[in-house]
Amino acid sequence: MSKTLTAPLAPGSVIGILGGGQLGRMAASAAAELGYHCHIFCPEENNPASEVSKYYTTADYDDEAALAKFAEQVDVVTYEFENVPASTAAFLIERIAVNPGPKVLHICQNRLREKDFCNSIKVPTTKYAEVTNRENLDRVVRDMGRPCILKTTEMGYDGKGQVLIGPDTDLKEAWKTVAGDRKKAETILETLVDFRMEISVIVARSIQGACQTYVPVENRHKNHILDQTIVPARISQKISDRAEVIARHMAEEMQLVGMLAIEMFVTTEDEVLVNEMAPRPHNSGHWSMDACVTSQFEQFIRAVSGLSLGSVYRHSDAVMTNLLGDDVNGWEEILSDPSAKLHLYGKSEAKPGRKMGHVTRVIPRK
Ligand SMILES: Nc1ncnc2c1ncn2[C@@H]1O[C@H](COP(=O)(O)OP(=O)(O)OP(=O)(O)O)[C@@H](O)[C@H]1O
Ligand SMILES: [Mg+2]
Structure with a gap:
């Protein structure tokens, strides 16, 4: 049974935050103004968010013993870093309310799912296609036309894990930039938006x-x-x-x-x-x-x-x-x-x- 929050948390409650960056830091400061305490769960020690929070746990996102203890000590869980393993959210939701819930997290962790979701509710995106291996890339690029952009479906940020495919771009090199030496990888090709x-x-x-x-x-x-x-x-x-x-x-x-x-x-x-x-x-x-x-x-x-x-x-x-x-x-x-x-x-x-x-x-x- 997954847990949900059905009533407002009273002041003095503890908000668990996965991730310890600046977003967590500023969220924790805002929480403090409302009389809440925060508990930061983050693999790195000395992170910006823990510094301004009452409690913190330093552990990996797949450390189930640490997650179980964390779940017992907080009244709700949220995250300032959405690339936590799906299994982490699944483990927590059995024990404590997680907002936004696992469905939202699942969509937002993957560029293909994001765009599929948008299209399923008639929200426009650029044209895109899934590319799962090096051989497919030639065909999909030919069908889509250049210029286009190849991106990893997961974990990209600040433009990392993506490459522009212009008229002269070598597709072998482009694949390597995004997928490294792997022959198969989940990637997304998008038309370049003007x-x-x-x-x-x-x-x-x-x-x-x-x-x-x-x-x-x-x-x-x-x-x-x-x-x-x-x-x-x-x-x-x-x-x-x-x-x-x-x-x-x-x-x-x-x-x-x-x-x-x-x-x-x-x-x-x-x-x-x-x-x-x-x-x-x-x-x-x-x-x-x-x-x-x-x-x-x-x-x-x-x-x-x-x-x-x-x-x-x-x-x-x-x-x-x-x-x-x-x-x-x-x-x-x-x-x-x-x-x-x-x-x-x-x-x-x-x-x-x-x-x-x-x-x-x-x-x-x-
Ligand atoms: N299909 C596209 N057409 C035109 N420009 C694009 C396209 N996709 C990405 N870009 C450019 O590259 C930038 C980074 O892309 P995107 O936001 O998808 O990746 P990101 O690595 O998650 O970036 P961030 O973490 O900074 O938001 C965009 O802000 C935009 O300037
Ligand atoms: Mg972006």
Whole structure:
């Protein structure tokens, strides 16, 4: 029997979070404001989330003894990292409510399932096809036409595990980039979208089925990593409304309890296509901490704990910039601008490309 949460958790309850990164850290801080305690379950010691949480467990995601103990010590489980093994969620759900539930996790862990799900509920995506071995690739690329993108179906992030197939790309090399030396692997080939803009929408859904969406935002990447989020996205009201309708529809069809961040393309033809989604707060929602009545982290905690959702009223527009690697050394200068809100994640080593913090410049709305 799987467990579900049917009533709000009282203050003082313990929220278990799988994963210990900055998303967990900011979620744990939001939980603390609501009087909850957090228990971080993460394989790495000294992670950003444990530092601000009352309890933590350092163990692998397949350590059943540690998971069983964790389940006994928490009142609900959620995750800030969706690539936990499916068996971890299955093990936990027998013992304690997990929000968002295993069905949502299952869809969001795999690019093919994400796109199949979208199409099953008539949400448009780019054209795509499954490719399971090197020999198939030639045929599928021929059928689909170039340019296209080959991606791993699982575990990709920040553009890792994907390769653009242009007019001259050698398919042997392309396969190797994504699948390494394996002859067989589950990959997805997508047509390259001619997009005008990348946007994202964050939607939360409560145990009572109420939905709230944050305004669609515009995302700009550098070296495949999110660089800036501009709020709101510079798109027409019509496109903005369509993006929000898609987000709500997806949350409802998934019977989501928690949060879903959906990355979308606005094409040069003004279509809105879903690219991918994550069942948790998202880097492109960090601006909400400083520009909305309820931040994405508070909303996430409210949703997974069975509380009613907070207002997403946006009192300010915003530009959020990620601080990657050495960017963090500019902290003093950033702080000298009074409209800049600095958030640092407490990571000790500023490796290139590592997300060390972010800064949000707020622009109060008239
Ligand atoms: N089909 C596509 N057409 C055009 N551009 C694409 C397509 N798929 C991916 N991209 C580009 O590559 C970027 C990264 O792709 P995607 O979001 O699918 O992967 P990811 O590795 O999970 O990224 P992240 O973790 O940063 O969200 C996209 O933001 C977009 O700029
Ligand atoms: Mg992405």
